[in-house]
Amino acid sequence: MEFEAIGAYAKPILTLAVLVYLVYIFVIKKEEFKKAQVVAISAIMTALVTVATIVIQVPTPPTRGYINLGDTMVMLSGVLFGPLVGAFAGGFGSALADAITGYAHWAPFTLIIKGLEGLVVGHIAYKREDFTGILIGTIIGGFIMVFGYFLVEVFFYGYPSAVVEIPGNTLQAVSGIIVGGGVGYIIKKRYPDIVSLIQT
Template structure:
């Protein structure tokens, strides 16, 4: 069913805001590395499944980069914008092309861990990138699982609109 532009903008703003909030609310610093674990990925992946690739990109990019700015990780903002934006975009594209929610959340989650590996390597060197990679994979997996659960619960509600 086609939604009007106002509805789409409200949904986008809601998901971007929720991504920021969930990133900041459940923030666990990564030991021996920069950055932190969070569950903002769950919201941006959910947005991509419900609203598609473009929304997935913008929700991930804006919501996550805003969280970095608020949390004092401004140096990550341009990287987060790209990594999380593409995570949401890939989730939306994979789901749209395959209809497979598992692939649509786990492949982008692995992309996120890879993107942050290269970010940490560029910013801090090999040791920091290696130290953070397992925690980023864990964050991606947890976000993907939560997104799958939320999608199963919320998709029937969103598809009725």
């Protein structure tokens, strides 16, 4: 299968992701989450991830992808609101940006990679107020993103093309660590109650 042909499956996969997320909140964990807050915050952070991903796009011809600033909001989502929101906003928001800007063939992979990034950052950094804890969480999340795209690029385009992409993806990760982690840390210090918005 040609890599670009995968784009045809992007919309049903993204729709399924949303349905799974809603079922998880409203059915499986209906007693544990303040549902309205979770859905509202997830929607807001997803929109921010999508906009941050779209606003600056630098095409990378070797793998037919692009460099962007979406990781800033992916990491911020995880730092402020935990793994649930981090995973959904990171995965769905980033994949949605792929789907609507001509990179739909990347959307299914982005959904998984950026979702894992937000999940891990949220799991490690969400309940941490110290700078070190947030820094560690965002660094690990950034590594997951860079390595995840590297594996997909090796599979579809070969090792040389995948290596060319590492600096750009690393730049994305660093921007996420600095902006997402840094802003998240500042907000937590000044407005510590923000964490309680979706606590169980």
